[in-house]
Amino acid sequence: MDTHTPLALLGGITPAQFMRRHWQKKPLLVRQAIASFVPPVGRQDLFALAAQETVESRLVQQKKGAWSLRHGPFARRALPPLATPDWTLLVQGVDLHDDAVHALLQQFRFVPQARLDDLMISYATDGGGVGPHFDSYDVFLLQAHGRRRWRIGRQKDLALKDGIPLKILENFEPEQEFVLEPGDMLYLPPRWAHDGIAEGECMTY
Numbered sequence: 205m206d207t208h209t210p211l212a213l214l215g216g217i218t219p220a221q222f223m224r225r226h227w228q229k230k231p232l233l234v235r236q237a238i239a240s241f242v243p244p245v246g247r248q249d250l251f252a253l254a255a256q257e258t259v260e261s262r263l264v265q266q267k268k269g270a271w272s273l274r275h276g277p278f279a280r281r282a283l284p285p286l287a288t289p290d291w292t293l294l295v296q297g298v299d300l301h302d303d304a305v306h307a308l309l310q311q312f313r314f315v316p317q318a319r320l321d322d323l324m325i326s327y328a329t330d331g332g333g334v335g336p337h338f339d340s341y342d343v344f345l346l347q348a349h350g351r352r353r354w355r356i357g358r359q360k361d362l363a364l365k366d367g368i369p370l371k372i373l374e375n376f377e378p379e380q381e382f383v384l385e386p387g388d389m390l391y392l393p394p395r396w397a398h399d400g401i402a403e404g405e406c407m408t409y
Contacts, residue, residue, distance in 0.1 A: 205313045213237045213389070219314030228342065228393045231356060233382055237389035243348035243407060244304030250327055250407070253295050254278045260296040264334050264370065271335065273369040284329075286405070292332040299323040308409070312344065325409055328352070328402035336376035336399035338362065343392050347384035350406030354390055355381045359397035373397055384408075 207219040214222045215234040226232045245253070254261040254276050261276030263283065267290070284291050299306040299322055309323045319342060326334075338359060345354070355378035363374040376397055383403070384390060392398055400408065 207314055212239070213311055223314070226391060226393070230393065231380075231396060232391040234389045234391075236387045237346065238387045241346075241348065241387035243386075243409070244308065245298060245302055245325060246349075247327060247405075247407070249302075250293065250295055250298075250325055251278075251280055251283065253298065253301055254283075254293055255280065256301075259301060262294045263291065264294065264332075265291040266331075266333075266335075271368045271370050271372070286329060289329050289331040292326055292328040292334055292402075294334070295325045295327075297322040298325050305409075315342070323409060325407060326400075327407050328405070330402055330404050332402040332406075333400050335370055335372035336378075336397055337371050337373060338395050338397045339392075340394055342394055343398075345384070345390045345392070345398075345400070346409040347386055347388045348407040348409045349386060351383055351385055351403040352400045352406045352408055353381065353383050353403055354398055354400045356390075356392060356396055356398045359395070362395075 210216050210218050253259045255278055257277050261278060263274045263278060265272045299309045305323055312320060357377050357379040359373060359377060361375045365372045365374050376399060382390060
């Protein structure tokens with residue numbers, strides 16, 4: 205990949221500029237990183253993947269303030285109704301099972317090979333999310349369908365809530381807030397805290 209050619213994916217800067225200015229340093233919000241984006245894997249296809257034994261999937265729910273986590277595979281009837289709010293289905297490694305998703309991941313080949321992991325898809329009903337947390341790796345959050353509100357911050361206090369099956373920050377202190385629509389993308393360096401809440405049904409890659 206030519207690292208000196210400006211990319212719409214990166215908001216018009218070159219991969220070399222991105223690696224110098226943002227990579228593992230500071231977030232980057234790109235409106236319409238992929239203009240008129242049509243997700244190659246829709247809801248029904250994602251549910252079908254989550255039903256397979258060879259695909260890693262998780263279901264996160266919040267009911268009356270209590271969090272639950274279940275691991276797949278999930279038959280369709282094992283997932284909550286679409287009208288039920290506050291649940292999220294996470295499907296890992298979708299690039300291994302869909303050629304179009306694999307091709308999408310190739311657009312990020314400017315990232316060092318050792319840091320390019322997989323493409324996960326998060327499907328959520330209204331209010332769904334996995335709680336405020338941080339990752340030990342870089343993340344590109346591409347909105348595929350619907351809207352998701354992200355709050356982010358350079359969290360100093362990394363203490364986690366006790367007694368729940370998820371790594372949720374005890375004292376999340378957001379500094380910025382963005383609503384992403386289809387085609388928008390947010391890059392976050394490692395350890396930047398973030399909390400994404402679905403506004404209606406949504407899907408994030």
